[in-house]
Amino acid sequence: MSSSIAAARIVILGTGGTIAGRASQTGDNVSYTAGQVAVADLVAAVPALNASRLEVEQVSQVDSKDMGLSVWQSLVTRLVYHLGQLDVASVIVTHGTDTLEETAYLLQRLLQPAKPVVLTCAMRPASALVPDGPQNLSDAVAVAQQAQGGVLVVCAGQVHAAQDVAKVHTYRLDAFDSGDAGALACVEEGHVRCFRPWPGGGTAPGDSARLAQFLAIDALPRVELITSHADADGTVVRALLKWGAPRPVRGIVVAGTGNGTVHHDLIAALSDAQAQGVRVVVSSRCAWGRVVPHPGLAFEHSSGLSPVKARLALALDLLGA
Known part of the structure; x- marks a missing residue:
């Protein structure tokens, strides 16, 4: 053939x-x-x-x-x-x-x-x-x-x-x-x-160890998505930390305003979460553009990913996949 x-x-x-x-x-x-x-x-x-x-x-x-x-x-x-x-x-x-x-x-x-x-x-x-x-x-x-x-x-x-x-x-x-x-x-x-080149693929359909790990889990690591907005505070973050059992929150993605800016009250709560071992990533709630890295960012940025994709990326990172 x-x-x-x-x-x-x-x-x-x-x-x-x-x-x-x-x-x-x-x-x-x-x-x-x-x-x-x-x-x-x-x-x-x-x-x-x-x-x-x-x-x-x-x-x-x-x-x-x-x-x-x-x-x-x-x-x-x-x-x-x-x-x-x-x-x-x-x-x-x-x-x-x-x-x-x-x-x-x-x-x-x-x-x-x-x-x-x-x-x-x-x-x-x-x-x-x-x-x-x-x-x-x-x-x-x-x-x-x-x-x-x-x-x-x-x-x-x-x-x-x-x-x-x-x-x-x-x-x-x-x-x-x-x-x-x-x-x-x-x-x-x-x-x-x-209009532009096709995205590059791998040489084989996935890494066997990584795929086996993903297919064997009962749940992804818990990563929550929250939004920064006018008059925001840290209530939701503190609630997640207090009542997260039996699946404690391991990551939080915050959809920031503009270039990843976050309300100062929310920053305080997210900083407390980070101090307790929760990984925090900032994206932007804007439909276009990305968070441009700069020294003033409160947390690590999402490398251009939208909030929903950044949540998945962080969950997979925490899984090790």
Whole structure:
């Protein structure tokens, strides 16, 4: 068998989300139930995909707002298996939009895949009068066939890197953005036009010891996310320290104002937490930009990660993964 034929198969893993959602009326794009349509049915509803060599598998059926460790572990397990198959060229994951950026970051951090892992989604349910899921899925297949590795996100014709992507709109079809970095590419009638290089992947689907550790845990190290704002104080931080049992807090990410600034009352409480062995990381609640390091920062910065990604990064660091 030639290498081109051996590398032709694409696996599509379903996890639920709006793309698999249903509402009682076709005109209702809001009051729907996510995770109702099997991934096999989603693929079958896109005739353009018939020409591709696809395999589908249902990993879960969840509303991504409820995403958690057990689903991530199941997804990582199946990704490691499929990426390790010589005849698999890439893997697509259908996912809800609410926590897609977190899953994408987690997968990139854990797997650093040499083959493309493409997450796609929808802002309208499958039952909508004009659903966006079929086009996103078709675009994801095009990207999976042409990308060169790493974890990617495809939505509304745009291709984003896991490190940069964030959901920035509550309703629009083009709900995702990559901030200052910008999109990696776009999809035009099945053809991918690149704007910058594909993110580098590893040479193998993940480090076995690191993955084994992640897959064996019952819970990630507890890292809480709080926000600095006008009239903030340290009540929440002190409550976490006092009533954290049976899972004591081990890390806190604070979404600071502007360039990582934090209310002075909150700094005092976070400094007490740090003195008690809790690791504190500061990000920014701003949608664009990053915390630019400077001597005046009260705590270590998030290395450009958004608050939700910084929370995951800190949890994985504390785990040693």
